[in-house]
Amino acid sequence: MHVLLFAGLAERLGARELELRAPLPARVSELREHLAEQQPELAGAVYRVSVNHAYAQEDDALTEGDEIALIPPVSGG
Template identity: 55%
Template structure:
């Protein structure tokens, strides 16, 4: 592992390259005050485990209903997540 990149906010953290980003939208982004969360879960991890970890790190998520998308598709709780996957939390939709 190399921690030589000086422009990375994760420099110096162990296993920084295993960090993952989680996209937030609409009311969820507003509630958390940002459009992206970064976390470093113990790998391997499933969707359900990731959700649990997110809620424990960001308790503001606890009362909120959301589904999880992996690589832009709704995912099952049992689905495994890889560090390179695009993860998003999808609050109840209201298009149309």
């Protein structure tokens, strides 16, 4: 699955998106586990997950075609 990255997380991984090997459907909490295993650069990173442009909860399900992004703490304004 594709995962979009922004701000400090994009800098940390040197990319605006990453490709994750994960079976779908999966819960947001499972996405976090896959990320921790496959992207050690994300260790300790604080982020929320968004699905289709809305903040997701940990037990929300991700399915094929969803637009998934990692949202580090925001600081607009």
